[in-house]
Amino acid sequence: MITGRFFAAGADRRIAITIFILLAVAIIVPLLNLAVPPTSAFYVPSYVVALTGKYLCYALLALALDLVWGYCGILSLGHGAFFALGGYAMGMYLMRQIGSRGVYGNPLLPDFMVFLNYGELPWFWYGFDQFWFAAIMVLAVPGLLAFVFGWFAFRSRVTGVYLSIITQAMTYALLLAFFRNDMGFGGNNGLTDFKDILGYNVQADATRSALFAASAVTLALAVFVTWAIVGSKYGKLLMAVRDAESRTRFLGWRAENVKLFAFTVSAVMAGIAGALYVPQVGIINPGEFEPSNSIEVVVWAAVGGRGTIVGPIIGALMVNAGKSWFTGVLPAFWLFALGGLFVAVTLFLPKGIVGMWDSWRDNAKALRAASINEEFGTDPAVPPPPKIVRSAARTPGDWSASGPEPQPAE
């Protein structure tokens, strides 16, 4: 039914193109890496595969954040925590897969437990030797945390800045907790030294390519799901809550449940991103809970354009590519560049790259007196700002289509 809508709505061109590109990349990049000889001009080196795979995970995380921030106005400064929890769940699976190949050759206990004198496996490590169990945990742990956290916070009507600050407190508390060696998650060193995933060597090129493809496909799926959510009546409700929460309440909607659903879905998406990320970078440690990481995610979404589906993806890819470039070529300037980007985006690109592009395009089209009705239908995610419509209307002579413009009462 939703798929029907997807293919029927030819207007959602941008989403379709994005999904198509992602799926194509999922097939082509691994091919170019595995089947093409390294001497060929088309060869994609393994480290580029690993790098872009990582970016795609970040893009998924940014998309997850955008679902709550862009569409529901919840600025979560704790999405890194959901990402990290998903990553830890996957890391625990990978850790158990090492089996007796650890340095101490202990068949059951991971190395860090051996040298910290753990007598036996802590109860919460049970089950992680099974992929299906770990996969469920990847979804369940972040989802459950988000559900419980959101259930309390949204019910108590904690909003805006307060919510942002307590999400930050949440990730900070988790950071401190995971740093503790007594927690049984490897402390500061985290989980590392992975060998196999589903029986395949994590370092093999083929595995890397498969993980890359999995990331791209998952991202494509996430784009589709996000699109389906925001296009549904619920999605409209989500934006309604963002714009006028009390109005939705007085219409009988439970705004807290509306937010809770989005928050939980978003956390699950973030968790999946983390789970895909860990085998590709080969380590998960409490550093991922750093509040600054979560803030960086916000910037990716902001740069690309919040409240759009493609924006956060573009933002995550661009900022991270920039980060890779700067930290390699101009290491001393990396923080200046990142800091400057934060400031510049908030000041000059409040709608991000995609939002800016849309505004520019709408403006241009409006000036050409194209029918705006058609435009409005183009992408429900990116409503053209009314301000621009008005300014265009001041252009004399060609504004008959929409009838007399009402004067705003200001």
Place this chain on the structure above:
Amino acid sequence: MSKSNTILYLDGVSVSFDGFRAINNLSLVLDKGEMRAIIGPNGAGKTTMMDIVTGKTRPDAGEVYFDGQVDLTKHDEAEIAMMGIGRKFQKPTVFESHTIEDNLMLALKGPRSIFPALFHRRSAAEARQIDDILGLIRLGDKRDELAAILSHGQKQWLEIGMLLAQDPKLLLVDEPVAGMTDAETEETARLLKDIARDHSVIVVEHDMHFVRELGVKVTCLHEGSVLSEGSLDFVSADERVVEVYLGR
């Protein structure tokens, strides 16, 4: 006083913020099917009274009953809205980034939980209802435009339309004609009188011309309690009302 035949029953309600008594021993009764206009100076407690009725503010003391038997102090906004109390804010509040049609769609009576909304498809009946309301509030030609581009008065109407879509038993309408032209005001009065035929309505308004046009019983609030109640002529003749509100 018997509650049984009332749509709204407030008795001895008080609420204070940081020592300031916004509502002070307020008693007010609205019969089923009645339309009532409430006037009073700024700070008289009109909006706070609406906050109490709609569950936004809990009273410190007093009884608030809806439909004769429902204790409203035990419910929150969403529940109260579902029971059938609709509210229009003083400042028109519509979903500006949605089209007018979507605004109404979100307000339409129906299940209010997440999953039905997620898999919702518009039925023919719903489409008809929306068409009807669009006609009523005279926004039919703008159904696909964003609410943000509407004029102030049109937003007021859209909000009233959203109230109607909710199909409530009781409508609380806060300053519906603020910022409207005279013609629009008359139109609004007509609209409200239409609505009052099969709904109970409370209208808060400063515009005495408009109140006169409605031609209903009037309650004047002052410092959180009822100062005077009766027909508009009776109330405007009341010395105290003249003193605190209408001016000499």
Place this chain on the structure above:
Amino acid sequence: MILTRAIGLTLLLLLGMLSPSNAAEADLRAIIAKFATASNFSATEAVVRELAATGDTAVERPLGALAEGDLYVRKADSLVFIGKAAGGSVALLDPLSGEKSGDAAKSEITKIKVNNTLRRAIRDALGTLTLGAKDPAARIAAADTMFRTPDATNIEPLDAAIASETVASVKALLEQARAASVLVSDRPEADKLAAVALIGGRGDRNALSLLTAIEANSEGAVKDAATAAIANINSTLALWDAGQNIWYGISLGSVLLLAAIGLAITFGVMGVINMAHGEMVMLGAYTTFVVQEVIRTSFPGLFDWSLVIALPLAFSVAALVGLVIERGVIRFLYGRPLETLLATWGVSLILQQAVRTIFGPTNQEVGNPSWMSGSFYIGQLAVTWNRLWILVFALGVFAVLLYVMKRTPWGLQMRAVTANRRMAASMGIRTPWVDALTFALGSGIAGIAGVALSQIDNVSPNLGRGYIIDSFMVVVFGGVGNLWGTLVGAFSLGIVNKFLEPYAGAVLGKIVVLVLIILFIQKRPRGLFALKGRSVEA
């Protein structure tokens, strides 16, 4: 030198302390010369003991110099000198007289190495020697040393000292020192019981330490008495521990208050989520560093005033940077609080990296002025001066700020703009200026917080990061827009944290506090002292 010896001799005579014989100066020199041949620490220690055994107060100088690491051997002739580094070379002084006897390059002399054990031996030796010193502080130090290192041979000199002591408080200490020595002597049990009682009455950790050792090494009545005295001391100390925890909590609270109070203005009053707040604190700390550097190189005498001088400068620097940030970035973002978060986070990265580029990534040294060093005791409660001053300072800043906000026209304008910008503007208040100055005020206060925090924390580019989350917690917990809330928030978080710490450990304690804050916000979404009513929800 003659004078010193004369005083020493007179004192010795006055005290009636008859040391076997005053070693002649030549003898002392002969002993001191042995330092040159002592090949290891124990050999050096033997020389120290030999010197101390002479009982001549003249050995104070060489021994003191040795403890300071200032005793050298000239390689050419194996003579021992006190060396004072002066530029590239070392000024050599005679070890007994202290008179200058030439210079030497660093390569011409060898330092006589000391370590902790040796320093302790010297301290003990000097302790006995200074028992008869004129300065009561020296006698107290001597009594203290002898209390901590009891020795049966100390009893006689202590008896003599007690007999001639005129200051009651010093006398009490001497008696305790004597009691300690009695306990390790072979005196009769009755004497020892009396000694245990006397020491038990002292009630501090040193007494506890001594009695624990006695308990382990004695039998019968003395052991029982020691056990009882230990139990007694422990129970009093437990009470003091609780007091100590409260003090630590208050002290931590004052640090939190300082860190958060500027934020209470920029975030609480103006609604700007200023993530660069911590960097303002850092700028204040670096200003202190620069001030101290200038003072060290140019006006060493003013060092104790360095913090006082740094205060206005730190305020100005941070306020100026704040002003630039407000005019350059934040003023475009009013009404979009979440975007101020992003922009100021960017600013904080830039400021951090700028400081790292200018000053380097390493810690910078900011010294404590003498009035902020050390500690004093209230009963068994150790109070460090720097913590006390920071508390006083935090409360002072708070009081001033409160006055500015509530009693000055500027404060009134500030509050007016916050309450209703448009109304304030139409009443002739220049809102842009008020905004800019308010932000500068908040930043400036963060800057002076940096002056105080430089006294207890690292002065590094990361300084601000450590405080930013805590600051936000304090402001949010206390209630945004309410200075008193910030005060109460800071102290309650500090005290709760410090009470949890001994039981849960530092990490878990902090986690618990964070979780408590999250839960608290659920209960009171607008903090401890929230404004209620219609206006705040508009």
Place this chain on the structure above:
Amino acid sequence: MRGSFSTITKMFSAGAVTAGLLMSVPARAADDTIKVGILHSLSGTMAISETTLKDAMLMLIEEQNAKGGLLGKKLEAVVVDPASNWPLFAEKARELISKNKVAAVFGCWTSVSRKSVLPVFSELDNILFYPVQYEGEESERNVFYTGAAPNQQAIPAVDYLMSEDGGSVKRWVLEGTDYVYPRTTNKILEAYLKAKGVAAEDIMVNYTPFGFSDWQTEVAAIKKFGSAGKKTAVVSTVNGDANVPFYKELGNQGIKAEDIPVMAFSVGEEELAGLDTAPLVGHLAAWNYFQSIDTPENAKFIADWHKFIKNDKRTTNDPMEAHYVGFNMWVKAVEKAGTTDPDKVIDAVIGVSVPNLTGGYSTMMPNHHITKPVLIGEIQADGQFETVSQTPGLVMGDEWSDYLADSKDLISDWRAPLSCGNFNVATGKCGGKGTN
């Protein structure tokens, strides 16, 4: 795959991998230089320690070039910034090896950063020289550990404190930051102390978080623990940033070195540079190098450093010396092997001896750890350390501690035929790693 299809594929992949492809254009190394990777954080929390090491490496490379380079080629330093972000360490390591084609990498500070890059080095078969003291329990084919293993720092330090010179300490506080290095070191020390007859109640272990700044409670607890009538010492594995507030609190609460000395394993000249050390005189540190060491090599090194960094006040420290030793070993091994090929160099470097800065020679052992002298120093008022004790000979780094139950049977020998990092002498088997 050619013709139109490849054009299309190219077009599509462009979207997501533009950045990657941009970087994938291999920076073709000019054949007349040998590239050396420097992988130290220049921003973030670790910049405080690691930036100095980057500068030290640049200096060493510059000096080597002044001496005529290596194998007739110039050395070229490739500096990247992993920004104190552990996954970024792995990414940057991969970039250095795959893209920049470096011959060896000098880098990392924290254990977690090393753990993060390990798989990259073994996968791409390159060399990492790791210059920081660490917790041991590791021996990798591609990594050379030029910092101290626990037995090259912790055990001699405790021995000193137990000796008469050190004050015959009977009661121990093990104070550390809560991460793997202090945890492991303390575990080893606890076992060691108990083996030496110290009772369990005479050992107190406490951990604090990273960057901890309010030490009042902890210092009071140390004071309390120290008043039990026995000579007490603190063994501190407190990390980096937390040290300054820790020492400030110690000084202010009047804990003197004569009464309760603090022996630190992570406090060097660099950390003391942020402190007024006058109240701390006599507190101790155990290292394999101090700036105050009086040898001609060290004097030259310090002079070169001051000249290079253009600041006479900058200190030198132990990890810098480790890089000095490690770099020279690599240079010598490359000369010996006649190539920079990592496989050959890995074999060639074992047994290489180079002068260290303390007046002796350090040798790379088959377990990829080096021999070092162990020095115990006391803090002086000028912010330097004075050596109060030195092990009589060189100590060989012991990667698998003899005091941990699970590692006491393990040994490491990377020479053929064993070629194993965790050979179990009890079972006679290589524990699962290694070349087989």
